[in-house]
Amino acid sequence: MVRTRFAPSPTGYLHVGGLRTALYCYLFARKNNGKFILRIEDTDQKRFVEGAVENLLKTLEWVGLTYDEGPHKDKGFGPYVQSERTGLYRQHVEILLEKGAAYRCFCTAERLEEMREKQTRLKQAPMYDRTCLKLSKEEIAQKMESGIPFVIRQKIPHGEKLMFKDQIRGIVTFDSNTIDDQVLMKSDNFPTYHLANVVDDHFMEITHVIRGEEWLPSTPKHIFLYTAFDWKPPEFAHLPLLLNMDKTKLSKRQGDVSVEDYIQKGYGREAIINFIAMLGWHPGGGTEQEMFTLEELIEKFSIEQIHKAGAVFDLEKLNWFNFQWNKRKYTDKLQQMAKEIQSDCEIRVTEKNEKIFKFSTPEKEKMFTEIRGEILYEMAKQYLPNQWRDAGERFSKSLITVEEKILKNASESAVNLKFYFEPGPLNMGLVLSEKMKVDKTTAAKALQKSREALTNLENFESMEEIKSCLMQVVAELGYKNGQVFWPVRVALTNEQFTPGVFEVIWALGKEETLKRLGEALNSLQV
Numbered sequence: 094m095v096r097t098r099f100a101p102s103p104t105g106y107l108h109v110g111g112l113r114t115a116l117y118c119y120l121f122a123r124k125n126n127g128k129f130i131l132r133i134e135d136t137d138q139k140r141f142v143e144g145a146v147e148n149l150l151k152t153l154e155w156v157g158l159t160y161d162e163g164p165h166k167d168k169g170f171g172p173y174v175q176s177e178r179t180g181l182y183r184q185h186v187e188i189l190l191e192k193g194a195a196y197r198c199f200c201t202a203e204r205l206e207e208m209r210e211k212q213t214r215l216k217q218a219p220m221y222d223r224t225c226l227k228l229s230k231e232e233i234a235q236k237m238e239s240g241i242p243f244v245i246r247q248k249i250p251h252g253e254k255l256m257f258k259d260q261i262r263g264i265v266t267f268d269s270n271t272i273d274d275q276v277l278m279k280s281d282n283f284p285t286y287h288l289a290n291v292v293d294d295h296f297m298e299i300t301h302v303i304r305g306e307e308w309l310p311s312t313p314k315h316i317f318l319y320t321a322f323d324w325k326p327p328e329f330a331h332l333p334l335l336l337n338m339d340k341t342k343l344s345k346r347q348g349d350v351s352v353e354d355y356i357q358k359g360y361g362r363e364a365i366i367n368f369i370a371m372l373g374w375h376p377g378g379g380t381e382q383e384m385f386t387l388e389e390l391i392e393k394f395s396i397e398q399i400h401k402a403g404a405v406f407d408l409e410k411l412n413w414f415n416f417q418w419n420k421r422k423y424t425d426k427l428q429q430m431a432k433e434i435q436s437d438c439e440i441r442v443t444e445k446n447e448k449i450f451k452f453s454t455p456e457k458e459k460m461f462t463e464i465r466g467e468i469l470y471e472m473a474k475q476y477l478p479n480q481w482r483d484a485g486e487r488f489s490k491s492l493i494t495v496e497e498k499i500l501k502n503a504s505e506s507a508v509n510l511k512f513y514f515e516p517g518p519l520n521m522g523l524v525l526s527e528k529m530k531v532d533k534t535t536a537a538k539a540l541q542k543s544r545e546a547l548t549n550l551e552n553f554e555s556m557e558e559i560k561s562c563l564m565q566v567v568a569e570l571g572y573k574n575g576q577v578f579w580p581v582r583v584a585l586t587n588e589q590f591t592p593g594v595f596e597v598i599w600a601l602g603k604e605e606t607l608k609r610l611g612e613a614l615n616s617l618q619v
């Protein structure tokens with residue numbers, strides 16, 4: 094049975110690269126009816142971060158990657174936290190010592206530092222010079238007796254060409270003479286990553302080790318350990334690096350690297366999973382489909398389709414996925430609500446693949462507007478001041494006018510909606526516009542006439558009617574559209590960029606529209 098594992102070291106947050114590893118391990122296990130295991134690699138006590146494991150579990154749960162075995166889910170292979178397995182590692186390092194596959198090293202930190210400096214000076218790759226390998230049994234016993242601290246190092250068999258088949262990269266070859274005698278057990282009796290990782294992968298019966306490419310140089314060390322123990326190594330698959338847009342290794346400096354940051358910013362789980370899945374993988378087969386649910390990913394996933402080349406982490410692409418998923422979820426919900434209001438409501442699909450819902454009565458239309466605002470509010474809620482809700486109908490309508498923006502990035506909702514609820518004092522410089530050919534007289538006339546026409550308009554529920562009302566004003570004044578629409582829109586919003594003037598009027602409603610136009614006229618006349 095296929096058994097994969099995600100084996101993070103808890104550093105405090107889940108790195109996007111870590112999420113990709115977890116996702117591919119998960120997909121591969123699910124696809125093959127296997128098991129996905131979570132193992133916490135916390136042997137580096139110096140790097141212990143309070144709450145890191147809980148945070149990791151929470152994030153994995155949020156994105157929907159449920160593990161079959163792991164902390165709090167022991168299926169007979171536990172414990173799944175390395176700091177709770179130290180006895181097992183000690184036992185196994187003894188076996189290696191007995192077999193001559195490991196040795197004690199008493200070198201002091203100073204001595205090792207000197208050695209490294211010398212090697213660097215001579216332009217040699219830094220590696221342990223095996224001084225302690227030459228110690229006799231007696232010397233070792235004597236040093237141990239005098240209580241000199243020691244570490245245990247792996248004895249890499251020299252003079253070998255180590256070859257293994259990586260599931261993604263094909264045959265990989267290493268010259269064993271270039272491999273360092275890695276520390277396996279530190280002087281505090283804690284294992285290093287290498288020993289713990291191999292022992293655990295064996296005892297947890299892991300069949301496929303899927304992990305980041307940065308671990309590729311460690312793999313020969315691991316294979317030598319498997320051989321020393323007489324164990325069968327698992328299959329290995331090393332995932333391509335994640336890159337910044339400039340093709341350097343993905344770094345914190347160029348943006349967020351923790352999944353929690355993206356969750357915080359309002360990205361949805363489907364978008365995050367979809368985007369992460371495509372970082373170095375594609376279902377192939379000439380498909381143009383880009384949006385995949387987790388279930389679809391399971392069905393389509395295969396290691397063969399993972400690319401060798403580094404994968405660029407393109408925020409624009411993540412934004413695109415987020416928009417597409419929000420839109421899909423939103424439209425599905427709208428459709429369901431529309432059906433509840435009127436089972437045979439008319440649904441028209443526009444060229445841009447947007448759905449327009451038509452109801453048989455204005456009352457139903459109104460109900461739908463409210464529901465639509467409510468759904469959008471759910472998405473933007475955490476980013477909006479509570480008191481704006483008190484504006485009632487204006488609130489739902491205002492959300493609808495910035496619908497696309499909310500679906501793209503809900504976290505900016507407050508900025509996009511502020512003018513509806515807290516308009517600043519009128520900025521005359523913005524109302525008057527040379528480009529739009531709006532001077533003081535033009536503005537005054539346009540505002541005056543529009544106010545009159547809108548005062549006589551009864552139905553503010555129909556954007557069409559608002560539009561023809563203002564078009565009438567344009568015609569009567571003999572102005573260009575912009576000479577009316579610009580000053581009216583700026584007078585109402587006091588912003589350069591907002592939804593279109595008809596939408597703004599529709600959302601503000603008659604009373605507020607007339608009030609704001611009146612105020613603008615007053616300040617124009619003084």
Ligand code: GLU
Nearest residue numbers: 100101102134290304308
């Ligand atoms: N603990 C290692 C990490 O933090 C795991 C590497 C591996 O999967 O072997 O990435």
